[in-house]
Amino acid sequence: FVGLDVMVLYIYREPNRPLPETARLIHIDSDPRQLGKNYAADVAILGNLRTTLSELGQAWRARATEDERACAARRRQNWEAQLLEVRGQLREQAARAFESGKLEPLAVMEAVRRVLPDEGVLVLEATSVQGTYLEQGGWLKNPALYFGHRGWALGWGAGFAIGVKLAWPERPVLAILGDGAALYGVQALWTTAHYRIPVVWLVANNREYTILKTCANVMGLRDILACSDTLEIRNPEIDFVRLAQGFGVEALRPANVRELEEMLTWAWSSDQPVLLDVALSAVWDR
Template sequence: MSTSGIAALIELLARFGVRYVFGNPGTTELPLNDALVTDKRLQYILGLHETPVMAMADGYAMASGQLAVVNVHISCGLGNAMGMLYNAFREGTPLLLTAGQQDRRLAFEEPILGGDMVSVAKPWTKWAVEVSRVEDLPAAIRRAVQTALTPPTGPVFLSIPLDVQMEVSELLDLSPITLPDARVRPPLAALERAAQVLAVAQRPVILAGSRVTERNAMAELVRVAEQLGAPVLSESGTTHGRLAFPSNHPLNGQGLPLWSPEVRERLAAYDVALVVGMDLLRQYCYHEPARAIPEHLRLVHIDEDPWQLGKNYPLEVGVIGDTKTSLAELSPLLQRLASPAQQQAAAERCTVLTREHAAARQTLRERVAEQLPARPMTPLTLMATVAEVLPDNVAVIEEAVTTTNTTIERLGALKNTTGYFGHRGWALGWGLGCSIGVQLAWPDRPVLAILGEGASMYGIQGLWTAARYQIPVTFLLCNNAQYQILKIGAQGLGLPQAEQGVYEGLDLVSPEIDFVALAGSLGIQAQRVSEPEELRHVLTEALADPRPRLIDAAISRDTPGRLNYG
């Protein structure tokens, strides 16, 4: 049977269960758009710029755990997509990114928009290739999908010339995409050694990252934490990602600080750290001392990606294996190896930590009460108000780190671990589009995007997509009319003008952006709020609304000192 290249692409993806193609087209991508007029197995989700398009696919893949497919325009479109591709690469998100290439018959002439896209995409993908024969396209698709979804997962890129898309052949092998079971059991000897080191720890701590949630290993982690009597610390705001541990669990020790000196201080009291599902560490700015992990801290690190083991810090034990399986098999070893006295000590640590964490939460509530009268609202007042009305099954996408500062987690307001998404790559404009993709993956869950007004402007076109497809995300803009994190960073660097509170190019004023009018022009109902009670009412209403909504919340424009999680 004769089949065109683009028909083969659609056939293989549809049979594999792909539901959406996120895209912004150009001439070299038109065969796909034309085919989807009649083939309704894939729904094309149109975005007005590649930044929100890529972010939507990123959010969809992270929430669904499935492959997301993106189609962007040749060279310039790929260039626009690169920031969000970097995010996906840092997150390990399984994306298949495709772009059309100029007709091979034009290649020698160096045609307009033609270019070496493979070299552009290669640094931030697991695999990138241009398909030069239509007969190779099915194999390239199968290989790309398997590569994207095999741990360590990540994005892949296919460049497909226009004539390859349109060429018809009877020699296309349309065998379905099948995946091997990529779960690898950890070596027993390594797990036993890890259990031995952890069982004798007098002051253990667990550092947990996004891959715990992405491998559905939260219950196993909770069990191990309770056995060890160890606090669980999430990744710092520089790579916060997905929550690996319930925020309201008594052993939740909150997040690691942002900077090296505070990380060392936070970890100084512990003798053994179990690191699971996270990169140790990816820091944002250089600070002295350069080594964030104290020298005395013995490290036991479990990960599916051998590259992460011992990459930056020497390990006592490194365990390569599936996260969920590794934690599940570690638990009975701890039970067997820990003496009655060690088990009793772990139980006593649980009691002490429960009391300490409850006290820390109460102290935070008292700070909230102190700041409640201040106007404009402080970030703490804003986030505490949000925490009051969050549904248990909410999904929160966060791109406003100086405002959120893990407040809703520290208050124990996030009742589930699956529904939190924070930055891991830090290319801005991600949160708005990501929330749309999450909502498409989870249509029955309320989705709240907590965004900085500056970050949102990098991908504001995504509002149009939410309006077009009636994707009911609630967008909450934390509006302080500035790039506040850059002011904090400038002070942290000791820059002379910043220390005097004077900045160039960091304030979004003269004119200020009218987000209510802007959202309305893109088809989104919006309103501005300035009072906590008003926010409480409007946010509750928006989260239950079957339409997308935007809330522009005015907050204090003061520049805080050095941020410190926990």
């Protein structure tokens, strides 16, 4: 482990450990509180990450044999080839999803990718969409402008997006929230309308609490999964367009991904808070 700003939320439970018992763990971190916090390290190194890795690399190169250097080079080439292959497959899959016109999760993220400005900031609290698509597809030009899940907190995205816009008023800010996540902090809409804070909200609306279904599935809580009425947002479904308008925010509902692409472009140019209620055509089916 080296430092590690997690880009995606991994949910697991014992005995399905993410690291096998036989693995030797070398943990490098600049924060002493993180060393050995979750798993005991065979070697724990405290220090600046860039400097430590540079010095370790120099030490290894000084001691490595020609065969070891060649082996390391082959491993790197193999990993790079695999990465390019997987990245190409993902891009092809996203292109097909977008061409279908349907508001599928991957197609929605491809629409975002096509119009998100280079200086734009993405705040993502929605487990129903392919949140790591920009990173996996090689589109994430500046990771410092991406904010996603880091743990078990729920409902942080709405207020967080406002804070980002206040900190970087010159940057376009897009907050992608699941419908469940949006409801935790829906009053943030009024704040953006009242103070004219031009955040663009994209509600990935799949009419359910996907994060709760995911956790219940991973933890084997079949009884909870059977109680669908407690995990779904239906009967009645929430009309986020009317809800946002009630808070004084301009709101639209795209019928397909091309409309979504056009609406996102318009929303950023409008210099006002805008909500897009995106009714996903595909829902959780695990």
